[in-house]
Amino acid sequence: MDIKECYAKMGGNYDDVMSRLRTDERIKKFLLKVAEDKSFDNLCDAMSVHNIEEAFRAAHTLKGVCSNLSITRMYETASAMTEALRGKTEFSDEWLPLLEKLKTDYANTVECIRAID
Amino acid sequence: MNKTNISSKKKILIVDDSELNRSLLSDMLADDFDIIEAENGVQAVVTLQEHELDISLMLLDIVMPEMDGFDVLAMMNKRGWIKTIPVIMISAETGSSYIDRAYDLGAVDYISRPFDERTVKHRVMSNFMLALKQKELSDMLSAEIYEREHDNRLMVEILSHIVEFRNGESGLHILHVSTFTDMILKRLLKITDKYKLTQADINTIVNASALHDIGKMSVPESILNKPGRLTKEEFEIMKLHTVEGEKLLNNIPYRSSETLITVACEICRWHHERYNGNGYPDGLMGDAIPISAQAVALADVYDALTSKRVYKDSFTHEKAVEMIQNGECGAFNPLLLKCLTDIQAELKKELKETSYGRDIDKKVGENVESMLKKSGSDVSERTIRLLEHERMKYRFFAGLSHEVMFEYVPEPEMIILSEWGAEYLGLPERIVDPAKSDLGTRVFSKVDFNRMMTHMRATTPENPRIEDKFLLTINGERRWNRIIVQTLWSGDENPEFDGALGKFVDVNDETQEMQQLEQKADYDSLTGLMNHAAAKRKITKLLSDAGGRKYALLFFDLDNLKTANDVYGHLFGDKLLKEVAARMMKNTRSSDICARMGGDEFIIFMEYKESLEHQVARIFKCLTKPLDDFNVSVSMGVARAEHYCGDYDTLFHMADQAAYAVKYGGKNSYKFYSNTDADQVDKQ
Numbered sequence: 001m002d003i004k005e006c007y008a009k010m011g012g013n014y015d016d017v018m019s020r021l022r023t024d025e026r027i028k029k030f031l032l033k034v035a036e037d038k039s040f041d042n043l044c045d046a047m048s049v050h051n052i053e054e055a056f057r058a059a060h061t062l063k064g065v066c067s068n069l070s071i072t073r074m075y076e077t078a079s080a081m082t083e084a085l086r087g088k089t090e091f092s093d094e095w096l097p098l099l100e101k102l103k104t105d106y107a108n109t110v111e112c113i114r115a116i117d
Numbered sequence: 118m119n120k121t122n123i124s125s126k127k128k129i130l131i132v133d134d135s136e137l138n139r140s141l142l143s144d145m146l147a148d149d150f151d152i153i154e155a156e157n158g159v160q161a162v163v164t165l166q167e168h169e170l171d172i173s174l175m176l177l178d179i180v181m182p183e184m185d186g187f188d189v190l191a192m193m194n195k196r197g198w199i200k201t202i203p204v205i206m207i208s209a210e211t212g213s214s215y216i217d218r219a220y221d222l223g224a225v226d227y228i229s230r231p232f233d234e235r236t237v238k239h240r241v242m243s244n245f246m247l248a249l250k251q252k253e254l255s256d257m258l259s260a261e262i263y264e265r266e267h268d269n270r271l272m273v274e275i276l277s278h279i280v281e282f283r284n285g286e287s288g289l290h291i292l293h294v295s296t297f298t299d300m301i302l303k304r305l306l307k308i309t310d311k312y313k314l315t316q317a318d319i320n321t322i323v324n325a326s327a328l329h330d331i332g333k334m335s336v337p338e339s340i341l342n343k344p345g346r347l348t349k350e351e352f353e354i355m356k357l358h359t360v361e362g363e364k365l366l367n368n369i370p371y372r373s374s375e376t377l378i379t380v381a382c383e384i385c386r387w388h389h390e391r392y393n394g395n396g397y398p399d400g401l402m403g404d405a406i407p408i409s410a411q412a413v414a415l416a417d418v419y420d421a422l423t424s425k426r427v428y429k430d431s432f433t434h435e436k437a438v439e440m441i442q443n444g445e446c447g448a449f450n451p452l453l454l455k456c457l458t459d460i461q462a463e464l465k466k467e468l469k470e471t472s473y474g475r476d477i478d479k480k481v482g483e484n485v486e487s488m489l490k491k492s493g494s495d496v497s498e499r500t501i502r503l504l505e506h507e508r509m510k511y512r513f514f515a516g517l518s519h520e521v522m523f524e525y526v527p528e529p530e531m532i533i534l535s536e537w538g539a540e541y542l543g544l545p546e547r548i549v550d551p552a553k554s555d556l557g558t559r560v561f562s563k564v565d566f567n568r569m570m571t572h573m574r575a576t577t578p579e580n581p582r583i584e585d586k587f588l589l590t591i592n593g594e595r596r597w598n599r600i601i602v603q604t605l606w607s608g609d610e611n612p613e614f615d616g617a618l619g620k621f622v623d624v625n626d627e628t629q630e631m632q633q634l635e636q637k638a639d640y641d642s643l644t645g646l647m648n649h650a651a652a653k654r655k656i657t658k659l660l661s662d663a664g665g666r667k668y669a670l671l672f673f674d675l676d677n678l679k680t681a682n683d684v685y686g687h688l689f690g691d692k693l694l695k696e697v698a699a700r701m702m703k704n705t706r707s708s709d710i711c712a713r714m715g716g717d718e719f720i721i722f723m724e725y726k727e728s729l730e731h732q733v734a735r736i737f738k739c740l741t742k743p744l745d746d747f748n749v750s751v752s753m754g755v756a757r758a759e760h761y762c763g764d765y766d767t768l769f770h771m772a773d774q775a776a777y778a779v780k781y782g783g784k785n786s787y788k789f790y791s792n793t794d795a796d797q798v799d800k801q
Contacts, residue, residue, distance in 0.1 A: 020233040026144060033137045060180045061135045064208075067231040068141055 001115045003027055010112035011073030011105075020070075030069055031113050037065055040106050043081075047099055056085040074105040126151045127173035127245065132161040132189065133207065134181040138230075142176060142207070145234045146241060150174075158184025162192050162529050163547055165202070172202050174245050177224070179208040179215060190222035192529070199223040203248045205240060207232075270324070277327040280334060283341065290420055291327050296467055297416035299323045304456040305412070306610065311452070312408045316610075322409040325381035329388050329413050332362025356397050359386050383407040388414045393448040404450070415453050418446050419464075434465045512536070521621035525551075525573070525602075527614060532556060538621070543592050560589050569600060573617055578606040586624065597628035641713045643691060644698035649720075652712035656722050657765045659710075660758060668722060669729050671736065672772035673753035675717040676784045681747060689747075696744050697751075704739045720772070729757065730789075737787045752779040753787035 003024050007014035021027050043058035059081040066075035081098050129150040133139045134157055143152040153168065155161040158181055165172065179186035186206065193199040205226045206219045216227050225244055228237060277291040302319045305312065333341060336358050340351045347355060362385030366378055387401060387410035394402035422437035432440070438461060440446050442454060457464075512535075515522045521538030525531075532551045539546040544556055551557045557566040565587045572583045581604040589598050602619035606612035639651035647655070659668065675681075675697065682690040694717070701711040701721060709723035725732055733755055741749050754775025756768050775790040782788070 016231075020231060021141075022234050029144075030137060030141055033140065037135070037137050039135065054182075057134070057180055057182060061138075064230050065135060065137050068138065070231060 001112075001117060003031070003116065006031070006112045006116050007070075010071060010109045013070040013072050017070035027069070028116060031116065034065060034069060034071070035110050035113050037062075039065060040102075044099075044103075047095070050091040052085060052088050052091060056082065056088075059085055071109055074102070074109050077102045077105050128153055128168065128171050129241070130155060130161065130164055130168070130172050130175045132156075132158070132175065132181070132186070133178040135178075138178070138207075141232060142237065145232070145237050149238070149242065157181050158186065158189045159529065159549060161189050163531065163549060165193070165196075165198055166526065166529075166531070166533075167547070169198060169202075174241060174248065175202055175204045176207050176228075176241070177204050179206060179219070187218060187222065190219065190224060194223060195528070201248075201252070203244045205244060273324060273327045277331070280330055283333065283338065290424065291330075293420040293424075294329065294413060294416045295323050295326050297419055297464065298326045298412050300460050300463060300467065301412050301415060301453060301456045302408075304460050305408075305452065308455065308459070309452060314408070321376055321380050322384070322412065325377055325384055325409070326413045326416070328362070328366070328381045329384045329417065330358065330362070331365060331381075332358035332360070332385055334365070335361040356389070359389055359398050362386070380409050384410050384413050386410070388417060390414070391448040392450050395448065411450050411453060414447065415441070415449055415457065419457070422446060434461075520623075521598075523619050523621075525617040525619070527616050541591070560591060561587060569602070573602055573604060574614075576604045578612040581606065586628070589621070596623060596625040598622060599624045644695055644713050646698050646701070646719070647710065647712040649712060649714045652710055652720060652722070653765055655710055656768075659722070660765060660768075663758065666724055667726070667729075668724055668758040669733075670756050670758065670768050670772045671721040671723070671733065671753055671787075672756075672769065672776050673719055673740070673751045673787075674776065676750035676752055676780075677748070678717040685747065689745075693744060693747070693749070697740060697749070700739050700742075701736075704736050720769075729755070733787060733789075741785065750785040751787075752776050752784050754779060754790060755787060756790040 001009070004014050006012075007017070017027055018024075021030070039058045039062040043055055043062060046052075046055035046058055059078055063075060063078040063082050066072075066078055077098065081095070081102055084095055084098060127150055129146060130153045131139050131142050132155045133142070136156070139154045139156070143154065146152060150173070153164060153172070155164050160183075161175075161177070162184065165175075177186045177189060184192075186208070190199065190204065193202070193204070199222075203225045204223065205228055206216070206224045207228045208215065208230065219227065225247075226240055228240055274291075281291055299319065302314065302322060306314050306316075306319065336355055340347065340354055343351070363382045366382050366385060369378065384407075386398065387396075387406050390396035390399065390401045390406045390410065392403060392406070392411070394400050396406075418441060419437055422432045422440060423434060425431045438457060441449065441457065515535040516537060519537060520535075521541055522535040523538060524533040526533065530550055530552075532548045534542065534544060534546050534548070536546065542556070542560055544554075544560070548554045548556050552563075552566060552570070557563065561569070569583075569585060569587070572585065576583060583602045583604075584599060586597060586599050588595055590596075599622045600619060601622065602617050604617040605615045607615050639647055641648050656670075675693070678690060678693065681693050694713075697719065698711070698713065701719065705711055705721055705723055709721060712720050712722075714720060721736065723732070733753075737751070737753060740751050740753075743749060754772045754777065756771035756775060758768055771790040775788045779786050779788045
């Protein structure tokens with residue numbers, strides 16, 4: 001699968017990322033880093049121990065990463081997660097469906113990235 | 118964007134908690150800049166501390182762990198870095214309150230995510246070029262101010278020299294008067310705010326003081342240089358130099374409103390007024406005389422007294438001060454007289470040292486500094502070069518000396534070790550939050566480290582030095598080190614604590630040697646037990662710190678040492694003593710104290726819990742086992758420190774009395790002290 005197909009499959013915007021990062025080579029280099037990025041793990045860990053401040057930071061970072069690489073689908077979920085957590089101090093079960101959605105998006109995204117030639 | 122303007126690559130600091138974001142930015146900028154990365158606010162500040170002068174621009178994320186972007190900006194404001202390092206914020210946060218806050222804190226621009234390569238490059242480059250231009254301009258400005266100030270000062274010096282030459286004075290008079298005026302006024306600023314003087318005012322007065330005798334141009338040379346006493350008429354002419362000087366300056370076209378001229382006029386006219394109203398030309402009294410003229414008058418008189426003139430010899434510093442204080446030479450403001458007393462030591466030194474060129478440079482330096490402060494640009498290329506030079510010097514010497522040197526920075530709190538020192542201690546060069554680091558918890562014990570920090574904080578600008586000895590753990594080895602620390606203070610009127618410098622000196626070998634010597638002096642050479650003096654010292658200390666602990670003192674002597682010596686020879690006698698010592702050591706704990714008092718007398722001082730009787734019985738039994746068929750026999754007295762709060766001597770006396778009772782009750786036994794022993798002994 002090439003970069004463009006990968007973007008189509010994981011719900012990203014290839015034209016947008018291309019216009020900003022300029023080369024396929026660079027896009028690929030950073031997509032591979034997404035798969036290694038710790039923010040998603042940090043988010044899951046922080047949510048499991050109800051550390052909201054840390055969860056917010058991790059979601060925020062993940063959102064930034066997605067935004068930089070125009071991974072639109074996951075960006076929107078991460079963005080919703082960030083806003084849900086912003087300024088909160090009490091843990092809420094209402095966030096769990098959003099977290100599940102993010103887990104699905106993440107798994108899907110990483111799978112697509114790993115399938116790049 | 119013009120790359121040819123950049124001769125060598127400049128450094129950019131990228132601060133973001135996401136590795137991916139950092140490398141993305143670094144990827145975009147690596148062609149044009151050297152990139153340094155930091156993954157949180159604390160790291161950013163540490164990096165700034167290290168590379169302050171090299172960093173051309175900073176990209177800063179907002180949401181980060183440890184210290185966020187706003188905190189970093191706040192710190193940069195506090196340390197003044199924000200003036201020289203342009204900061205571009207980067208964040209996915211586009212809320213206007215975020216952006217406004219960043220701008221308020223001094224950020225120059227804002228790039229929002231997602232990053233676009235062209236935008237990032239363009240913004241970074243244009244902000245970088247802007248800062249570069251600004252710096253060039255400020256360097257040009259400070260160089261120009263420096264030149265101009267230097268020329269001004271030189272003109273004043275030349276002019277006043279002409280006057281001096283004509284007066285036939287030493288040539289140093291003008292210089293002395295400026296220096297003394299400066300010292301007097303600086304002191305005055307410290308002891309009172311009555312005169313509303315600023316450092317800039319003092320600089321002007323000092324400058325203008327050089328012109329105080331310019332009116333002497335109008336006095337005929339025959340009067341000026343007359344060796345004998347002036348006649349009344351001649352003196353009247355001489356007095357005119359005050360008003361003539363003022364007139365001369367006032368007549369300079371278009372310049373009468375310049376501060377330097379106004380102040381110089383005051384000084385010329387009134388530097389012969391007296392605080393009690395008996396001076397000339399106007400007979401002004403008290404603070405009706407401007408403080409500038411008062412200070413110059415005092416400096417003038419002091420220098421006149423301490424210099425040789427055609428009509429007089431020079432007086433010593435002490436005599437001159439005495440004459441001024443007694444009112445023999447004019448009348449002065451009591452506050453200024455106090456200043457004169459306060460600065461005596463420095464004055465005396467200055468009197469010896471003042472030389473010409475050094476002084477011009479010092480004054481020009483001070484003036485440029487105060488002008489630059491006013492105009493707001495505070496780091497010129499010149500200053501940076503000087504700083505860099507100092508750093509190189511420091512590194513060079515630190516590298517040569519093979520000693521651990523360090524710098525303490527109070528905010529953010531860190532200790533910076535010299536390269537060699539860091540390697541020797543097995544620690545990083547930069548140690549953030551030192552009290553919690555390996556340095557503050559392992560190399561030093563926590564208690565020692567706190568003690569050092571407490572001492573350091575208790576220093577003052579007058580007493581900035583501390584020295585102390587610590588037992589450090591360096592790579593697993595315990596070594597004594599002497600730590601010498603010099604605290605640093607800001608150089609202005611109200612000095613503030615500004616960190617410290619210091620070094621470790623390994624004194625392990627000499628300390629150990631000293632301890633060995635001490636040990637030798639404390640121990641009996643035959644038995645290896647402690648001697649009486651050392652035991653007494655230790656026991657006294659234990660008793661005073663006893664708290665709830667219970668102690669007992671066992672005193673005994675050998676009943677038959679003399680027989681052993683007589684029958685088996687002195688070698689056996691020595692053997693017996695050594696054996697007894699060995700048995701004592703074997704049957705007591707290391708925390709107990711065993712000592713030989715001298716001759717055949719010994720003591721054991723020990724702690725006990727419940728049954729002292731049992732312990733004593735066991736020790737007695739072991740001591741009295743036969744040695745090579747020789748029956749060892751001892752008379753032992755035991756005194757408890759429990760229920761008693763006297764000193765060692767009392768306790769010893771009690772045990773001694775009990776032992777005495779045993780001796781006279783048939784020997785080879787032990788006995789606990791009771792009051793009746795005392796009676797028995799008295800009866801004997």
